[in-house]
Amino acid sequence: MVLCVMFFLSPKVSAQKxxxxxxxxxxxxxxxxxxxxxxxxxxxxxxKGSLDLxxxxxxxxxxxxxxxxxxxxxxxxxSIKLSDFAVLNLANxxxxxxxxxxxxxxxxxxxxxxxxxxxxxxxxxxxHISASTEIKINAPKMLLKTGVExxxxxxxxxxxxxxxxxxxxxxxxxxLLDIFxxxxxxxxxx
Amino acid sequence: MxxxxxxxxxxxxxxxxxxxxxxxxxxxxxxxxxxxxxxQKFDKNTPRNINANNLNRLLATPGDDxxxxxxxxxxxxxxxxxxxxxxxxxxxxxxxxxxxxxDISDFGLLQEFKWIESFYSKLNxxxxxxxxxHDHSANGLYVYQRMYSEQLDFSFIYKxxxxxxxxxxxxxxxxxxxxxxLDYLRSQFKTEAGVTGYFAIxxxxxxxxxxxxxxFAEYGEILTKNGKVYAxxxxxxxxxxxxxxxxxxxxxxxxxSLYNRHFLVVEVVNNKFKFYDVEF
Numbered sequence: 001m002v003l004c005v006m007f008f009l010s011p012k013v014s015a016q017k018x019x020x021x022x023x024x025x026x027x028x029x030x031x032x033x034x035x036x037x038x039x040x041x042x043x044x045x046x047x048k049g050s051l052d053l054x055x056x057x058x059x060x061x062x063x064x065x066x067x068x069x070x071x072x073x074x075x076x077x078x079s080i081k082l083s084d085f086a087v088l089n090l091a092n093x094x095x096x097x098x099x100x101x102x103x104x105x106x107x108x109x110x111x112x113x114x115x116x117x118x119x120x121x122x123x124x125x126x127x128h129i130s131a132s133t134e135i136k137i138n139a140p141k142m143l144l145k146t147g148v149e150x151x152x153x154x155x156x157x158x159x160x161x162x163x164x165x166x167x168x169x170x171x172x173x174x175x176l177l178d179i180f181x182x183x184x185x186x187x188x189x190x
Numbered sequence: 191m192x193x194x195x196x197x198x199x200x201x202x203x204x205x206x207x208x209x210x211x212x213x214x215x216x217x218x219x220x221x222x223x224x225x226x227x228x229x230q231k232f233d234k235n236t237p238r239n240i241n242a243n244n245l246n247r248l249l250a251t252p253g254d255d256x257x258x259x260x261x262x263x264x265x266x267x268x269x270x271x272x273x274x275x276x277x278x279x280x281x282x283x284x285x286x287x288x289x290x291x292x293d294i295s296d297f298g299l300l301q302e303f304k305w306i307e308s309f310y311s312k313l314n315x316x317x318x319x320x321x322x323x324h325d326h327s328a329n330g331l332y333v334y335q336r337m338y339s340e341q342l343d344f345s346f347i348y349k350x351x352x353x354x355x356x357x358x359x360x361x362x363x364x365x366x367x368x369x370x371x372l373d374y375l376r377s378q379f380k381t382e383a384g385v386t387g388y389f390a391i392x393x394x395x396x397x398x399x400x401x402x403x404x405x406f407a408e409y410g411e412i413l414t415k416n417g418k419v420y421a422x423x424x425x426x427x428x429x430x431x432x433x434x435x436x437x438x439x440x441x442x443x444x445x446x447s448l449y450n451r452h453f454l455v456v457e458v459v460n461n462k463f464k465f466y467d468v469e470f
Contacts (some may be wrong), residue, residue: 029224063230100229104329113364123328126228160228162297170269181225
């Protein structure tokens with residue numbers, strides 16, 4: 001009986017541990033909302049990869065009310081130790097997908113309304129590439145008690161596939177940097 | 191001890207340097223790069239009411255008795271071509287105004303509207319934009335309404351000619367019978383004193399599959415009944431065409447796209463209408 005209970009409990013415990021987020025972010029701009037909030041996980045054994053799941057919003061006064069859901073993947077190939085308590089991840093490539101819910105946005109074209117292939121893209125889903133720079137410092141002692149181990153500040157440039165297509169068709173006159181948009185945020189590591 | 195504090199000083203310096211590098215990266219690359227969403231309906235720098243402002247400019251210019259205007263369309267993803275287009279139009283004498291006849295954007299994104307506006311605002315002549323089907327994608331409709339005109343159907347009278355700009359993107363409204371708005375057109379095309387001729391300006395031509403078939407005949411009836419309509423001016427199909435689906439006196443003309451590097455110059459001199467294509 002006890003064994004049985006243990007059998008059912010133990011994977012649950014490890015699943016809970018597995019699902020427990022390792023990081024949390026608060027971000028301003030960066031194409032995933034005016035403000036966005038998310039939780040994240042470390043990926044790979046070397047913990048160089050990360051996956052953040054975020055919800056962001058744009059207030060009415062900042063561009064029309066809207067919500068954005070984002071799944072962000074990033075890889076940190078370079079860790080530069082600045083001091084005993086600070087690490088710089090200078091250039092981190094990433095990919096992310098955003099979902100824009102709401103009646104104005106379509107995931108697939110309404111077959112009754114449009115012939116197949118009328119619009120080739122989905123207005124509700126955007127695919128982004130990104131590059132970020134992140135500086136991570138060990139949490140001060142007072143924060144350690146709350147379980148926060150490190151605090152990081154990051155800046156991130158991104159573009160999406162529709163901007164990229166626009167640039168690709170107009171490489172002579174559209175500066176590449178014009179299609180990259182900025183965001184910055186704070187990340188805490190538990 | 192001294193050595194150790196030196197190391198800390200050094201690394202603190204490094205840290206400060208790198209922090210300032212990040213801050214510089216974030217803020218000096220200017221707040222204009224901050225994007226909340228590609229589907230933002232506006233940002234701090236989005237111009238507003240361009241059509242109304244440009245119309246005021248147009249009506250304030252005395253001009254001569256020739257009416258000459260540019261019909262351009264489908265500026266979507268034509269950023270490489272627009273610089274030349276603007277120079278060409280600015281070098282053409284006597285252009286009263288320029289029409290951007292729909293599909294301003296490809297994907298209905300604010301950034302696209304802003305790119306297009308950054309070119310069109312360099313025109314010497316005032317320009318007015320009409321909505322296209324692509325501009326209905328995502329939040330494009332809101333972007334258009336804020337930047338150009340709250341009303342998708344609007345008209346103006348210039349030197350005795352009436353220009354009725356209207357929304358013919360029926361497919362975007364699931365062919366529900368409300369687009370084009372025939373009641374609006376009926377009231378606009380009632381003959382009125384002091385108006386010697388009319389133009390109907392819209393993105394989708396009535397002969398195209400994206401125009402509501404149920405409204406095709408009545409649309410033509412309204413225009414032919416008026417008797418003084420010089421032409422229906424459209425874009426959308428990316429080539430220059432002239433057709434007479436309603437009567438031999440009512441041409442339906444489409445302009446080739448800016449992406450293909452074409453526009454039309456339309457003239458009315460002594461009540462005579464003519465137009466020609468310009469390749470640039």
